[in-house]
Amino acid sequence: MTAATRENTPVALEGNGVEVRMQEAGGDMTVAFIHLPEGTDMAPAFKGLKDDLCQCPHWGYLLKGRIRMRTPSGEEIYEAGQAYYWSPGHAPEALEDSDLVEYSPTAEFTEVIDHVKAQG
Known part of the structure; x- marks a missing residue:
């Protein structure tokens, strides 16, 4: 895969306004288009x-x-226009309607998404 768009990336998780679209990007990485409502x-x-x-x-x-x-070491606020790295051990909260593009290791991200889906 050389390119992905939100529209051509399959939905992996949705509910309560949350949408996660995921597609393998090569090199054991996955690209995700994420929407988190406020x-x-x-x-x-x-x-x-x-x-x-x-x-x-x-x-x-x-x-x-x-x-x-x-x-575990505290909290930080991220705003539109910022690139980021979030290390293992985090929990996000959307303070506003938020749209993100992320790259993550496929195996670890799939494990988290499967766990979230199992929660209900």
Whole structure:
């Protein structure tokens, strides 16, 4: 794969306004187009994972919105226009409607998405 768009990337997870579209990008990495509506708190969906946090690293860019990222060492606010790296051990909360593009290791990201789907 050399390029992906939101429109041609399959939906892997959706519900309550959350949408995650994922496609393998090569080199054991996956690209994801993510929409989190304002007020979305992913922490409850991560219960049962190690430390009840997402354990997948993500490299990405926040296209729109604001995200509060909570980690064991504290929290940080990310805003539209910022590129980021989120190491394993985090839980995001959308402070505004947010759209992100992320690259993540396929195996770890799939494990997290499968866990979130199993939560209900």
